[in-house]
Amino acid sequence: EDQVTQSPEALRLQEGESSSLNCSYTVSGLRGLFWYRQDPGKGPEFLFTLYSAGEEKEKERLKATLTKKESFLHITAPKPEDSATYLCAVRDPNTGNQFYFGTGTSLTVIP
Amino acid sequence: DTAVSQTPKYLVTQMGNDKSIKCEQNLGHDTMYWYKQDSKKFLKIMFSYNNKELIINETVPNRFSPKSPDKAHLNLHINSLELGDSAVYFCASSQESQPQHFGDGTRLSIL
Numbered sequence: 001e002d003q004v005t006q007s008p009e010a011l012r013l014q015e016g017e018s019s020s021l022n023c024s025y026t027v028s029g030l031r032g033l034f035w036y037r038q039d040p041g042k043g044p045e046f047l048f049t050l051y052s053a054g055e056e057k058e059k060e061r062l063k064a065t066l067t068k069k070e071s072f073l074h075i076t077a078p079k080p081e082d083s084a085t086y087l088c089a090v091r092d093p094n095t096g097n098q099f100y101f102g103t104g105t106s107l108t109v110i111p
Numbered sequence: 112d113t114a115v116s117q118t119p120k121y122l123v124t125q126m127g128n129d130k131s132i133k134c135e136q137n138l139g140h141d142t143m144y145w146y147k148q149d150s151k152k153f154l155k156i157m158f159s160y161n162n163k164e165l166i167i168n169e170t171v172p173n174r175f176s177p178k179s180p181d182k183a184h185l186n187l188h189i190n191s192l193e194l195g196d197s198a199v200y201f202c203a204s205s206q207e208s209q210p211q212h213f214g215d216g217t218r219l220s221i222l
Contacts, residue, residue: 033116034208042216042218043115043201043203043213043214043215043216044154044201044211046212049210058132070214085152087154091208094167095167096208097161097166097167100210101150101154101155103153104153106152
């Protein structure tokens with residue numbers, strides 16, 4: 001059973017066109033939901049950690065929110081440099097050492 | 112200073128060969144991981160070591176053998192390479208409840 005599902009698989013936005021990426025998860029007893037950004041030819045780069053429903057984190061044009069079943073990554077007025085694949089992961093609540101990743105959303109921002 | 116470094120960055124080799132990938136982290140983390148990322152960007156955990164002890168060993172062919180000489184290093188040796196082993200292999204490290212830090216990957220191509 002998939003632990004983490006991300007949608008959409010791909011998203012094309014015009015520069016300045018705000019949107020949201022979704023990450024839904026099925027683990028119970030969440031011990032952390034993580035957002036990463038991955039550029040071509042690079043490893044995932046950590047963006048945010050969220051632990052409890054209602055929590056929000058912001059960084060520049062990005063804001064991550066968390067509910068009991070999903071997380072959203074809101075992108076406000078995106079720029080071409082925001083183009084990347086955004087990955088979501090949850091920590092295994094039983095082991096604490098294992099992380100389950102979604103398949104990512106590939107974001108392209110067109111100038 | 113690179114936090115998590117992997118070598119080599121690219122590896123092109125023939126089917127049936129044996130190869131190794133090396134990873135080093137200078138973050139002082141106790142836990143290190145190997146992930147395989149397929150063409151659809153899905154990151155699947157292969158192994159995890161905590162203080163040189165193997166703690167996660169997912170369903171991976173026994174042609175893959177990890178080795179951790181100390182907690183800052185985690186190597187991956189692959190015997191009898193097959194076409195299906197072509198992927199990007201990422202090393203990562205983490206400490207307790209903190210997020211993972213990733214290397215930039217080793218792109219393995221089997222001819």
